[in-house]
Structures are given as C-alpha cells and as structure tokens.
Amino acid sequence: MTDDLIARLSTDLQPVPPRALERRLCLALAIGLVATLLVGPLVLDLLVGRPFGGAWGSSMFWGKLAYTIGLGGLGLVAVPALSRPDRRLVWPLLAAGALVLLALGAGTMGWMQADWAMPVLMGGTALVCPWLIILTAAPLLGMLLGTMRRFAPASPTLAGLAAGLLAGGFGAAAYAFYCGETSMMFMAVWYSLGIALTALIGAIIGRVMLRW
C-alpha cells in the first residue's frame, strides 16, 4: 500500500524552483500590499471621511512610517523561517516587542513634557484607530495566510503571529497616510495596539488554518 502511494507520488512529479517558498511569499506580499493600499482611498477616504495626507508635513508622520514599517519588516524577516518545519526564529518577534516598549517609553517622555495633557494621549481618533488599522491590514493578512497554508510551519501559531505582525505593520503604515494625529504617545499606544491586535488575529487564525 505504501508502495502504491510512492508510485503515485513519483509519477507526474512537478519540479520545484529554487526559493519557491520565498517567491510565493513575495507574490502574496505584492498582491496583499496593493489591496491594503487600496483600502486607503476606497474605505478610509470615501467611507470614513479621512482625506489623504492628514499629518503631512509633521515630523511625526515620518516617525509613524518608520515605526510601522520597522515592525512590519521584523514580521517579514520572521515569516519565511517560521514557515518551515525545521526552523524556529523568534528574535524578530522579541525585537518587535522591544521596539514597542521603546516607543512607549519615548511617548511617555513626550507626554510628561506636555504635562500629561489628555489630548496628547487620546488625540481625536484614539478609539477608532486600532480598528481601522486592523481593517487596513486585513487584505494583506488574508493573502499571506492563504499562501502560507501550503507551507509547513513548525508552529502554526507562531507563523500566524509573524504574518499578523507583517500585515499589521504594513497596514498601519498605509493607514498613517490617512491619519492626522501628530503625537508620539498616540502612536506608541494606539498604533501599537492596532498592530498587536492584527498579530493576535493572525496567531488565532494561523493556529487553525496553518495546521498540516
């Protein structure tokens, strides 16, 4: 019976190009990023009423971009390794946690200098910010998880978490173009929360969907 199986598997064998896993991930990333970038003009601008470039010209706009792309980049480093059965790369996830703590520390300093003024923490959009980041990241996360179903992660939960961090970081970067907040503390709390929730969703879905 096992011999039948071997015979069946070895006929019509399709060649696998080198770095096939990375290629598929890149393709999923490209398509997902386009979809996530489209959420901006289609949903955030038209439905939510956020014009493009709300924080344009503020130095904090670049800070938000660097922070979110940094977190997404750490997810990007972790995803290919965590998609394989024989690798377990957790330093990017730990580094992401450290980066969040750093931002929270710096944000607290800024808040202190502003004499703990409530608007510095809450801005005008604090309660919708995390949800809109999740919404913006959702197409990218879906694309990534769909592609990763064909991989063999040693830990489906960790692989989903890394995919969520990647999607959350880049999704938040796309969201930053439509966000008018200019305080460090706002970013450190609400952007981080949005990205962390996206990562958590990725971990929960990955735990079920990436099993093999």
Place this chain on the structure above:
Amino acid sequence: MVKSDPIEERLRSLMLASLEGDGAAYRALLSDLGRHLRPYFARRLSAAHASHAEDLVQETLLAVHSRRMTYDRTRPFTAWLHAIAHHKFVDHVRRHAIRPTVQLDDDAPVFASDDSAHAADRRDVEAVLGTVPDRTADLIRQTRIEGASIAEAAARHGMTETAAKVSIHRGLKSLMARFAGGEK
C-alpha cells in the same frame, strides 16, 4: 557533522534531483525514507498501537510530497525530514489520543536504524531453517522466534508435546552441528 554523514549525502542528493523533477530519484528517495521511518515510528508506539506505524509512514511521505517546497536547499535534508516526521507523530498521537511509550531521552534520529538489516537477518534465518525438515523448521520458528510455547506449536502440528520437544531438540542439534562447528 551532519554534512559528512553518508545517509545525509545520499538522501540530500536524491532530494535535490527530485526537486529538479527527476521521478526515478524521487521514487528511490521515498522508498528509502519509508524504510527508515517505519522503525522510527514503531519504536515510538506501544505494541497495542503498532498498526499506526504504517499510517504514520504514509502521512509523512504525503507531507514530504506536498510540503517539499519548504525544504531549503542549503540546509541538511535529514533535519528537515526529522522535523516533518516529528510533527506528524505528535499530530497523530494527539488526534488518536495515543499515549506514546517512548522514554523522554530517546531522541534517536530517524536514521538511527534501518529495516533492511533486519530483513537480511530474517533471510539468513530462513535459509538456515531450510536445511532441516519442514515440520521441524516450523516448530523451531514458532517456539524460538515467534515465541509460542511448545504445547501450542505441538497442537498446531497435531503431535504430542514430547514428540515436538524431541523434534526441536534434534533440529537444533543438527543446525548446531552444521553452523556452529559441532555441539559445545
């Protein structure tokens, strides 16, 4: 360390050829893996669950097939295979609520033992037993290899226990005379 291992060398080159689409190399690879995986899983299952070993071999071969793109060509093949076999074992044990009987420190890798050596031993035994009369050979096989009692073996051949004992004794004596350089 792993790189210089002859099994690693052989399987890795088969895997690389398979990834290029070489069906013959792939067939050789899978049947080689089957031979290594069977004792690997059997060792980890209690006798009551021994029948799961073959399922596990098949599940692992299927996973090797469908997940072969996750093999990184620059890394050791045996480590990748071991990770897949381990994953499949844990998954299977969980799904079927089996209690694994393996000691925690038994971390012998997949390639620690090979079915074919046992197969060769079995062939030798059969060849040796072929030199005594059939009924005697069967009695010896049942009592000395398969672990039946003399009474059971005698009953199966419709003979008395004493006659079976005598037959086994004579058979072993003649084998010893032939292969062990006479009775010691």
